[in-house]
Amino acid sequence: MDAILEQFRARIQAAGAEGMRLLLRGGGTKDWYGQNVVGDVFDTRAYAGVVEYEPSELVVTARCGTPLSEIEALLAQNGQMLAFEPPRFGAGSTIGGVVASGLSGPRRASAGAVRDFVLGAQLMDGRGELLSFGGQVMKNVAGYDVSRLLAGSLGTLGLITQVSLKVLPLPFCEATIRFELDEIAALRRMNEWAGQPLPVSATCWHNGVLTVRLSGAQAAVRAALARMGGEAVDDGATFWSALRDQRADFFATAEGGAAEMWRLSVPSTASALVMRGEQLIEWGGAQRWLRVDRGVADDIRRVAAAAGGHATRYRVESADLGAGAGAFHPLAPAIARIHERLKAAFDPAGIFNCGRMV
Numbered sequence: 001m002d003a004i005l006e007q008f009r010a011r012i013q014a015a016g017a018e019g020m021r022l023l024l025r026g027g028g029t030k031d032w033y034g035q036n037v038v039g040d041v042f043d044t045r046a047y048a049g050v051v052e053y054e055p056s057e058l059v060v061t062a063r064c065g066t067p068l069s070e071i072e073a074l075l076a077q078n079g080q081m082l083a084f085e086p087p088r089f090g091a092g093s094t095i096g097g098v099v100a101s102g103l104s105g106p107r108r109a110s111a112g113a114v115r116d117f118v119l120g121a122q123l124m125d126g127r128g129e130l131l132s133f134g135g136q137v138m139k140n141v142a143g144y145d146v147s148r149l150l151a152g153s154l155g156t157l158g159l160i161t162q163v164s165l166k167v168l169p170l171p172f173c174e175a176t177i178r179f180e181l182d183e184i185a186a187l188r189r190m191n192e193w194a195g196q197p198l199p200v201s202a203t204c205w206h207n208g209v210l211t212v213r214l215s216g217a218q219a220a221v222r223a224a225l226a227r228m229g230g231e232a233v234d235d236g237a238t239f240w241s242a243l244r245d246q247r248a249d250f251f252a253t254a255e256g257g258a259a260e261m262w263r264l265s266v267p268s269t270a271s272a273l274v275m276r277g278e279q280l281i282e283w284g285g286a287q288r289w290l291r292v293d294r295g296v297a298d299d300i301r302r303v304a305a306a307a308g309g310h311a312t313r314y315r316v317e318s319a320d321l322g323a324g325a326g327a328f329h330p331l332a333p334a335i336a337r338i339h340e341r342l343k344a345a346f347d348p349a350g351i352f353n354c355g356r357m358v
Contacts, residue, residue, distance in 0.1 A: 001063070004047045008159060009128040011042065016126055016349040024155035024353055026065060027092025030101050032315060034154050034356040035327045044096055047161060055080060059119060061164040064096030071095055075167055083111035083168040088245045096160045102152025105244035106202035106213070109268075109283035111168065115151035120164040123150065123157065126347035130161065149342075155353040157346040171201070171215035175225060176236025179210045183272045183279070186210040190284045191269055198224045204243055205281040206250055213240055243282075250280045250289065260316050262300055264288040266309030273303055289314075301329060328357060 015022050021039030025031070048065035055078040062071055068088060075081055085105030086098045099121070104113045120134030123146075134147035150160055181189060186205040193200050199216035212228070213236060214221045225232075233239060242248045251261070264273070268285040277292030290300065297313060304311040310329035331339065339358070343350070 001047060001049070005124075005130065005161065008042075008047070008124060008161070009130075012124060012126065012159070012351070013128040015040075015351045016128075019349070020351065021354050022351050024100075024159055026094030026097040027067070027090060029089040029093045030097055030103075033101060033103075033327075035358075037353050037356045039351070039354065042159070044159065045094060048094075050074060051162065058167050059164055060167055061120075061162065062095050063162050064094060064160050066095045067091070068093040068095055068098055076170070079170050080167045081170050082117070082165065084108055084114050084117055085111075085244050086114065095163060095165075099151050099160055099163050099165075100153060100155045102154075106204065106240055106282060107215075109203070109286060110201045110215075113151070115148040117166045118148045118151050118163060119166055121147040121150050121160055122162040123346070124159040124161055126158060126349050126351055131158075135164065154356045156343060156357055158352055173218040173221045174201070174213060174215045174236065175221050176211060176213050176233040176239060177225065177228065177230030178212070178233055179230050180208060181205070181210045182208060183281070186281070187270075187272060187285045193228070194268065194284050198228070200224075200284075202240060202243075203282060203284050204239075206279070211236075211239060248280075250278070250291070259291050260294050261314045262290040262292065263312045263314045264290060264300070264304045264307075264309060265312075266304060266307040270307040270309070273307060275300065275303055304329070326358070331358075 012022070014020070022042040023037050023039040024042050024044060026044050045065035047063045048067070049063050050066060050071065051061040051063060053060045053074065058080070060071060060075065068086060069091060072082065085107045086093075087103050087105055099114060099118060102114050118134070120132070123131045123133065125131060134145070147163075150157060179186070179189070183205065189210065190203050190205075199214050199220045200212060201215035202213040204211045211233065212230065214224050265287060266273070266285075268283065270285065273279075273288065275290060275292070276296065277290050280289040281287070282289070292300070294316070301311045312329065313327045
């Protein structure tokens, strides 16, 4: 594996010297996420394998090209999981891409986001230097927590070569129930439950139906079922798996390619957002998906900002995501300057995933 790192280093240094740009890519399952990027493809999959895993320590360390499926299978053998439920957009998804994209699934509201589980990371910067941040325990950070900063950086700061992630035990028991509620009633109910000692691990409202997953000890789940009521869903695991991997009908490509998919992040207590299009609401009201016709970016971002959040132009069907409105909500000037300084510090020649974020 050292030889592969040396090959990576040589290519990065050559790109810096020649003014070339590199497109860091693992399995390529999230090429559509973010804005258009330019550069030669830099395939990271050769640097793969689980470096260390001790189930009793609840930590797994793996190289960037390790398939997500391989890690999840290993954890499942020991009754453990990646609690943030990273979306699996294909068999080629790698752990490096999981961290770089920063995307989390249905359990995020109860368990935490990707960055909450990153304990340490190794990064090869734009000079070809291998930098180490964090470690394999929770309390190991002094100064800037760069390892967690890499979560969601979309490869713009450098090549994430290795990560250490906290893992959690699989729930002893899970159950799924559904309620027929309109949007306002569903939001009210989710916020009421959030203030109670209930084992709610995921929520989803769409088309007048609120679906809820309960996870935990068998006694806790049974007590919650008796208290909350609702209609039992027999195959809840299939429902949540499809939602996690965005295979649910709501995310299916529409004929004609006229729609955009937006992801809005707002306070869970925000009321119903008055917007055109079809909505799906997750994370107790904090994540709201919106499918709309093109050309309404300014309206969507204005509504999201007024609610105290922001909006991401997540997918565009049959069109370049870089066309028209930017993929991500415009940054405040002070935050934008921090981004610029971080990019300059880690990638002074500007060779990694240029244009992916801004």
